[in-house]
Amino acid sequence: KAGVTQTPRYLIKTRGQQVTLSCSPISGHRSVSWYQQTPGQGLQFLFEYFSETQRNKGNFPGRFSGRQFSNSRSEMNVSTLELGDSALYLCASSLYRTSYEQYFGPGTRLTVT
Amino acid sequence: GENVEQHPSTLSVQEGDSAVIKCTYSDSASNYFPWYKQELGKGPQLIIDIRSNVGEKKDQRIAVTLNKTAKHFSLHITETQPEDSAVYFCAAEPTGNQFYFGTGTSLTVIP
Numbered sequence: 001k002a003g004v005t006q007t008p009r010y011l012i013k014t015r016g017q018q019v020t021l022s023c024s025p026i027s028g029h030r031s032v033s034w035y036q037q038t039p040g041q042g043l044q045f046l047f048e049y050f051s052e053t054q055r056n057k058g059n060f061p062g063r064f065s066g067r068q069f070s071n072s073r074s075e076m077n078v079s080t081l082e083l084g085d086s087a088l089y090l091c092a093s094s095l096y097r098t099s100y101e102q103y104f105g106p107g108t109r110l111t112v113t
Numbered sequence: 114g115e116n117v118e119q120h121p122s123t124l125s126v127q128e129g130d131s132a133v134i135k136c137t138y139s140d141s142a143s144n145y146f147p148w149y150k151q152e153l154g155k156g157p158q159l160i161i162d163i164r165s166n167v168g169e170k171k172d173q174r175i176a177v178t179l180n181k182t183a184k185h186f187s188l189h190i191t192e193t194q195p196e197d198s199a200v201y202f203c204a205a206e207p208t209g210n211q212f213y214f215g216t217g218t219s220l221t222v223i224p
Binding site: 031043044055056098100104105107 | 159202217
C-alpha cells in the first residue's frame with residue numbers, strides 16, 4: 001500500500017506571496033492532519049480534517065487554512081507569506097479519529113525569502 | 114493545552130547498549146502516546162505506540178512503558194545498532210488526531 005505523499009517536496013517563495021501544498025493520504029484513510037516543523041518550535045499541529053470538515057485547529061493565524069476533498073486528499077494554503085513561515089510542512093493520515101496510528105508523509109520544505 | 118516534555122535532548126550510546134528516552138505530559142485527557150523516529154530528510158516514522166489501558170508494550174528491541182498516575186512514558190531501545198541513530202519524538206493525544214510532540218531526542222549509536 002502506498003504511503004502518504006506530499007507535493008511539491010521543495011518550494012521557494014517570496015514574502016507576501018501565497019502557497020498551496022498538497023497531501024494524498026494512505027488509501028482508505030479518512031483523517032488528514034497538518035503539522036509545521038521548525039528547529040525552534042519543533043512539531044506543531046496546524047489542523048485536522050475528517051470527512052471534508054475541519055475538526056481541530058492549532059494555534060496558528062488565519063493565514064493558514066486548509067481543505068479536504070471527497071477522496072480524502074487535502075490541501076493547505078498559506079497566504080501573505082512571512083519569513084517565519086519557512087519550515088517543513090508535514091501531512092499525516094489516519095484511518096479514523098482518536099487513538100489511531102498517524103502516518104506521516106515526507107513533508108514539503110518551504111523557504112520564504 | 115497539552116504540554117509534552119522530553120529528555121534528554123541528545124543521547125550517545127555504544128552499539129549494543131540500551132537507550133532510554135523519557136517524556137512527561139500534563140493533560141490527563143491524553144490516552145494515546147505514539148513514538149516516532151525521524152531520519153534526516155524524511156518525515157517521522159511511527160515505531161511504537163501505547164494506549165492508556167496498557168502499562169507496557171514491546172516490539173522486538175523496542176519497548177514503551179506508561180505510568181498514567183505520574184503522567185510519564187518512556188521509550189526503551191535494547192541492543193542498539195548504528196541504524197537506530199535518528200531523532201526520536203514522543204507525542205500525546207488529548208483529543209482526536211491532535212498530537213502534541215516533545216522536542217525530540219537526537220540518538221547517536223557509536224559503532
